Amino acid sequence: MASSHRGLRLAFATALLSSVFTIPAFAVDDPAKPGAAATPAAASGASSEVTNERLLNADKEPQNWLMVHKEYNSTRYSPLDQINKDNVKNLKVAFTTAIGGVPGGGNNPTGGLQATPLVNNGFMYVVDAWGSVYKIDVRDGKRGRIVWVMDPGVNKADVWIPSNRGVALYKNFVISVTGPGKVIWTNAETGEQVRSVQVDDPKNGYALTAPPLVIGNKLIVGGSGGDQGARDHVTALDADTGAQLWRTYSVPAPGEPGSETWGGDNNAWMHGGGAFWVTGSYDPETKLTLWGSGQPVPMYDPEYRPGDNLYTNSTLALDTETGKMKWYFQYTPGDFLDFDEVGSKQLINAKVDGQDRKLLGYFGRNGFYYVQDRTNGQFIKASQYVKTLNWTDGIDPKTGKPVEYDPNKKLQTYKIGAPSRRAQGAMTACPHIQGGVNMFPTSYSPKTGLSYGSGIEGCIKVTAVAERSGGKIAWNGGLTEDQKLGGSLTAMDPTTGERKAQTLFEYPAYSGVVSTGGGLVFTATLDGTITAHDDQSLKELWSFNVGSGISAPPMTYAVNGKQYVAILVGHSRVPKGRLGTHPEMQDLQTTSMLYVFSL
Amino acid sequence: MLSGSAALAQDVSVGKQIYSSKAGCPFCHGWAGDGHGDPRSEGGAPTLRTSQLTRDQVAEVIQCGRPGTGMPYHDRFAYTDKRCYGMNSEDVGSLKPRRGDQTLQKDEIQAVADYVSAKIIGHPAVTKEECIEYFGSEIGECKLIEQRKG
Numbered sequence: 016m017a018s019s020h021r022g023l024r025l026a027f028a029t030a031l032l033s034s035v036f037t038i039p040a041f042a043v044d045d046p047a048k049p050g051a052a053a054t055p056a057a058a059s060g061a062s063s064e065v066t067n068e069r070l071l072n073a074d075k076e077p078q079n080w081l082m083v084h085k086e087y088n089s090t091r092y093s094p095l096d097q098i099n100k101d102n103v104k105n106l107k108v109a110f111t112t113a114i115g116g117v118p119g120g121g122n123n124p125t126g127g128l129q130a131t132p133l134v135n136n137g138f139m140y141v142v143d144a145w146g147s148v149y150k151i152d153v154r155d156g157k158r159g160r161i162v163w164v165m166d167p168g169v170n171k172a173d174v175w176i177p178s179n180r181g182v183a184l185y186k187n188f189v190i191s192v193t194g195p196g197k198v199i200w201t202n203a204e205t206g207e208q209v210r211s212v213q214v215d216d217p218k219n220g221y222a223l224t225a226p227p228l229v230i231g232n233k234l235i236v237g238g239s240g241g242d243q244g245a246r247d248h249v250t251a252l253d254a255d256t257g258a259q260l261w262r263t264y265s266v267p268a269p270g271e272p273g274s275e276t277w278g279g280d281n282n283a284w285m286h287g288g289g290a291f292w293v294t295g296s297y298d299p300e301t302k303l304t305l306w307g308s309g310q311p312v313p314m315y316d317p318e319y320r321p322g323d324n325l326y327t328n329s330t331l332a333l334d335t336e337t338g339k340m341k342w343y344f345q346y347t348p349g350d351f352l353d354f355d356e357v358g359s360k361q362l363i364n365a366k367v368d369g370q371d372r373k374l375l376g377y378f379g380r381n382g383f384y385y386v387q388d389r390t391n392g393q394f395i396k397a398s399q400y401v402k403t404l405n406w407t408d409g410i411d412p413k414t415g416k417p418v419e420y421d422p423n424k425k426l427q428t429y430k431i432g433a434p435s436r437r438a439q440g441a442m443t444a445c446p447h448i449q450g451g452v453n454m455f456p457t458s459y460s461p462k463t464g465l466s467y468g469s470g471i472e473g474c475i476k477v478t479a480v481a482e483r484s485g486g487k488i489a490w491n492g493g494l495t496e497d498q499k500l501g502g503s504l505t506a507m508d509p510t511t512g513e514r515k516a517q518t519l520f521e522y523p524a525y526s527g528v529v530s531t532g533g534g535l536v537f538t539a540t541l542d543g544t545i546t547a548h549d550d551q552s553l554k555e556l557w558s559f560n561v562g563s564g565i566s567a568p569p570m571t572y573a574v575n576g577k578q579y580v581a582i583l584v585g586h587s588r589v590p591k592g593r594l595g596t597h598p599e600m601q602d603l604q605t606t607s608m609l610y611v612f613s614l
Numbered sequence: 615m616l617s618g619s620a621a622l623a624q625d626v627s628v629g630k631q632i633y634s635s636k637a638g639c640p641f642c643h644g645w646a647g648d649g650h651g652d653p654r655s656e657g658g659a660p661t662l663r664t665s666q667l668t669r670d671q672v673a674e675v676i677q678c679g680r681p682g683t684g685m686p687y688h689d690r691f692a693y694t695d696k697r698c699y700g701m702n703s704e705d706v707g708s709l710k711p712r713r714g715d716q717t718l719q720k721d722e723i724q725a726v727a728d729y730v731s732a733k734i735i736g737h738p739a740v741t742k743e744e745c746i747e748y749f750g751s752e753i754g755e756c757k758l759i760e761q762r763k764g
Binding site for chain 2: 119170314494495598
């Protein structure tokens, strides 16, 4: 609370000047240039207040980006087409803005950025690793002026992982989360904190890293902190009061359905993980919200928790009104490779075998691209998208489970594990335990009918060591990289499961994807290279290197009829580690910057 | 072996500063050196609290890393000559450890070794008091220590 003084002062100045031009409430306009805010929405008299109507029709505002995955369908497709295959070669930096949050704290040597910027009528909202929210005026296209900063005043040592993936907009509030588990409402105009709610107790490992999904008058909040032993859940809060409406755990308590899949005598369910650290999707037709759950805990040690460990590594379809689980689908039961299946769940309408289908398209962290019926979870297809994969011989075309999966076994081995991982020692797994496509948001272009995902290519050595737990429950093992890690951008056809195109990168892609009406797909790699690709061939058409690691996804927006591409630059220690097999990158330094490009 | 003189206490605070921020040791070993850093850190770093190493051996490990393990070296010129275990890059070959994110000068390595030897090695239990001292106040992390005890 003490943190908003600076924001208040700035906002006060803005308010004073604004009054001269009688700006309507909630439309914070540039005092110096009243006409400059004439984005289509503003011009048509619409206020900047983010209503449910606007969120449901987010596709009708191509100039804006109103929620983390752009639309409820999580497809991150922008119809903006001013920047296209022909002219993208002329794309250049329009402006950059320094964001705070580089210095580290606790176990984390530095911060790092993972957020997707939101844009609402020429104002951008971003968040840094420690939960500080920045409102940036990007209207004139020549500079990004920070209008206010809301620093929640979190002690960095209490932030277990310096990751924060964005904010949400609701009415005139910017809604953000903090590592230690708070949801915060900030006045979008002034930057003043108006309300905060502690969703669950960080003592139990609970953390927050993903922005809530606003549905109607609810905030759907997915919990993080699985790796440190939270028993995670999706929780709905009243978007106006913060009151809790429902809570659905990914790990059942004893006696609940699925609890029989948590064996052993460690009470593993109490700290079972299954975190929801990427924002889910929402299907207004079925009123279902789809969230992906993370891996079971301890991540490398299945002997601690024998069984399938429902509902970890799954997609959960929850009734938005009640939180009741309508269906679930578990991708890798009894996991020992840290295959969180949290990534974006694309809602796609397309024909499969001549029939109109309501599909869920999903790049699994386990290396397979899955296609399902999103109304009931029914498995349709899965095919490998990463180049190198060794942990299974494939996915059973009937069940959707890895072919080695045996429902009668307490400990799955798949192709590379031993019944006792503890006894087996080091084992090489491909893809890397971080993917494939990790939390890096993916995209689906209705123009090409293709799903795009970018991620890591390579393998890792994993050991399971029970003694390593030492009273904490999240570890029980270690990892070693001894092969070079690269990256890839892949286009999959959700109707056939075919891999249509793939581009390989020298360095891991740790960012995400946006596809556009201009026929382009943008992504970025950890060495700081941002690239634009042809949306059919994935041939690289443009690139720009910023000289610092990128672990945040690109997005695109328009102001005053001009299209921009924006991305946050600056890595934390975890992504930097993925460059460890590239000694030439060992002196790469982190930063905390917004880069915006235009023609 | 280590006296509690004011001069030494000062040295240890310098070492603590480097341990906790510039060198980034807590990412792998945890702020308390108990092995509970980030679960995604490379190598599965062990607790240092029960280590049998002498102060000078600690300094050597910080400087040179441990070949064939996830423990990185922090001397920018390690393995360029034979200063580390009598091996250059060619000798150590594929066992050459990674380099730390930030490299340290000689006096910095000595300061970190002083800190690790004085405050971490030989203190098996992590205490709440130690946590408050490390962070300067009773942050949430320190409250967790009481939880675990109780």
